[in-house]
Amino acid sequence: MAAHTYTIARQFAQDLNLQEVRDFLKRQPLGGYGCTRTGFAYPEDNPLVWIKFGEGSDIIPEARTHRYAFRMLQQVPEEQRRNIYIPEIYRCIAHLQRAYIVMEYVRGRTVAEVRAESPLAVRALAGGQRNLDMLDRAIKLLLSLPVPEDALPGPYGGGLIRHPMFPASRSPWYYRSINEMENHFNQTLVEGHMADRVPKIMLERELHLVPGDLHDTNFMFTEAGNLYIIDFGQTCFLPLSLMTFAMRTPCKWIAGMLQGKLKDFPLPEKNQISLEQVSCVFGPY
Incomplete structure (x- = not known):
């Protein structure tokens, strides 16, 4: 523009x-x-x-x-x-x-709109692999942005977490620290009679700006070959394990095309089985 x-x-x-x-x-x-x-x-x-x-x-x-x-x-x-x-x-x-x-x-087309045009939508994005690389890079850029020293788990300035592991993608309450979140998750495993079946959750002690909703309507390509991140409804400061969870969320085409991984940006795996069980105990997202 x-x-x-x-x-x-x-x-x-x-x-x-x-x-x-x-x-x-x-x-x-x-x-x-x-x-x-x-x-x-x-x-x-x-x-x-x-x-x-x-x-x-x-x-x-x-x-x-x-x-x-x-x-x-x-x-x-x-x-x-x-x-x-x-x-x-x-x-x-x-x-x-x-x-x-x-x-x-923004004058462009969302990934969803491009996919809807052709049964060969996986490569219908002009540029093919280049655009998948751009999606990968955009996610890593968000994860790498500075986090305010006083940030709490949740959106900038505080609030309920929006993330697909919670019912209706909304946390049940405000978390005042990573410790409080971790304790709640582990207590949920106890209450769901899963604590003796899966490993105890040990969240990372640093927050990152995590784009939790990788839906293909949230990313837009322009004719000039630029990529816009257009939705921040489920983007919050969270431990990296919740990024791993988002990358494994079913029915998210972008996460599937990136095969649940980010290039040269290892995502933690140790909590995934346990977080999936916590999400199941919480209820459907």
């Missing part, structure tokens, strides 16, 4: 009338499988922004984390982040129980 277009989009976001947006939403059809849509391009005829919306308790922590990742990525040397981008958030609006993230509109 040209610099003047960014300027226009930023100003448009600041001048945005929330009531007009809400009226627009009321006129929209449901999304796939009859589900309510969670985002849309606006204005409809000539989009300048993408608006994501939902429960404020989910959207506001996501916006904080998204902004943090955007800011930290700008500080990574350009040669290391070449072709990897995060959309800029122009504005976050809270209204009653809902919140709206108004962000940069």
Whole structure:
């Protein structure tokens, strides 16, 4: 996007009338499988922004984390982040129980959209292996971003963890430390009568910015060959074992294509059997 277009989009976001947006939403059809849509391009005829919306308790922590990742990525040397981008958030609006993230509109296609075009979708991404390498690099970039000294397990600024190992991808409570999380997981194994069947969980003592949801709608390629990470709903500061878990989550095409691994970035394996059992005791995600 040209610099003047960014300027226009930023100003448009600041001048945005929330009531007009809400009226627009009321006129929209449901999304796939009859589900309510969670985002849309606006204005409809000539989009300048993408608006994501939902429960404020989910959207506001996501916006904080998204902004943090955007800011930290700008500080990574350009040669290391070449072709990897995060959309800029122009504005976050809270209204009653809902919140709206108004962000940069990216003209491109999600991995899911590319896959839907062809039965040969595995290689339909222009560039083939190059784009799989870019996905691998994007995930590693997030994992390598600096973590605030006072960060707790969860989104930037605090909150419930969003991650596929929890029911409805939401932790049952706030964890004040890695120790507290580890103790809760091990106690869950005891309560689920699994503690004598699987190893005790021993989480890593460092946090990383973990993209827990590797769904192929969360990554977008542009015609220029750039990759955008466009969703941070389940991106939280977590021990690396939870990245390993996310890479093994069923039905996630990206994780499957990367074969559950990251190049030159070993992910811990020791807790996986036990974490899978904890997730089963928690209930379906």
